[in-house]
Amino acid sequence: MGIRFCFILMILFSLKLYSLDETYYNQLRSKVNLQKEEQLVVLFQNIGNCSRCYILPMEQVTKLKREGTLNKFKLLALVVCDRDAELNVYKKQHDWKYYMFRDDGKGHKRLNAKETTFLSVFDYNGKKIYEME
């Protein structure tokens, strides 16, 4: 009984380790004022990236919109940098008019995405509905 209980606890613990950080997701959700019927589209970005790393996920967003996967959504860029001044570099580089926040390098992990992920789409509750590597 005890061993079985420990085993279940271990499974629950490992599931927790490899799942979405709900507090972080809720913070993002509230910062962009996400509505229940909306999806959150997250672009994982670096300032030093090549243009391709920006263009490809943006093309994918257009495609998902066309296909109907995306209906009402909020677009958010998580940019790996330390300062607001660096975030502004990204804004200018891409003429970014949507939401953007600084990422301390842990954004991928907190949103349960692989380090190689460029784009993730979540529903209101944080369920991942699309991912692009």
Added chain:
Amino acid sequence: MKIFEFSAIVIIMIFFISITNSFSKIYIEKNVLIEEKEEFILQNITYVDISTDGNKMLFSDSQTGVISQFDYNSGVLLNKLNPSLVLSDLVAQSKAKPFKTMEQKGTKIIERTDWKFISLLEEGKINPGKINEETLKDLINNIYCISKYYNNGIISLANINVPKISNPFDFVHIQTATEFFKFDNKIQHIKVFPLQQENKDVPPLPTANNFCIFHNYYYVTTLDAGRYLLFKKNDSLPILAVYDKNGNFIKIKRYLPYLYDFSNLGYLLTDNSLLLETDNEDIYSSFWFVDYIDFLNKSYKIRLKGLPYANKSMFNKLKLYCEKKGSFDIEYYEIHKFLPLMIKNLIPVHKQIAVLSTLNEVKKQEYFISKYFLQLYNKSGELVKQDTISNINNNGALQYVTYNNKKNKLLIFRKSNEKGWTMEVTKWE
């Protein structure tokens, strides 16, 4: 060793070191703000070189690939250079040649040597309809990795994306070519200085991220994990190649250290972990996770001392951990669980060598630096002095440390959201 015993030892050692260093010997004499402009934001410092008169500083930022030069006394930005698309054409039109490639087709490995670089303008003509010029330009991400003062000018090691085609022609490929570029001291009048890749024994050099010039020879760090994946031979991953003043390959100076090879760590790291410095008396090299410094010219090594932890005994456990996990695809926090001590930087200081190292702690699935150690060794390997440096203070988080030998000052660079970049000019006694 059990995790509690390990933690206890680390805590005791940190406590001991903080007591012995409670009277800091590093005094801040002045803070210099590093100038940034609307069109120029310094994101990261990979390397800082100080001019021979001690009055100018050359910054490398391998994140954005920009070179920038500052006045040492005022922190004013003197000039900067972005890694433009023109560099790709400069390489294509130079004597540089694409390296041979190995491709796996079924069980066979096929060697291809029939590559030819083409310029971006040429591409539009050669490959109409398949990939347009604009798309091709989007694939280009040129980077000045590291730049240093040399012979009254500046020399920069860059990773340049250059389009190439083969014979018979299939489609356009992009190769990352590692090349040197030489400038005058205002970072103008660019000239490409290609490294020769023709010798059959020369490994491909897809990315390089550090170099030093010693008695007119170029020592270049190389990284090519793909080669290991193809051949499964540990000795196929050289890490330091030597070229003469004309860019001709001379020899491989260093392969992976035994511990990196034995534990497979060398093949897990996606970054080149070789540290390299020179003061014209010798070449100093080390690796992130070892506990020694190699003097490459005089061929001897010195061991690090007085640090709170030694990684050496844990390489075996890292290997076992990977084997048990069934994968060598592991993350940095997993590496740091076994190898908490990391050498960040080697700094020549008046014919001695300073070593900046960190103690990394792991919590959950993240790691962070818990302590910075700065030690000074003489060339006999004696520890002359050591100190700790705060991770964070009013000027922000520590980013880089170097030494101005002309002015005899230890320079600590910090970054904060409010102040930007600050250089702490300190006296290290």
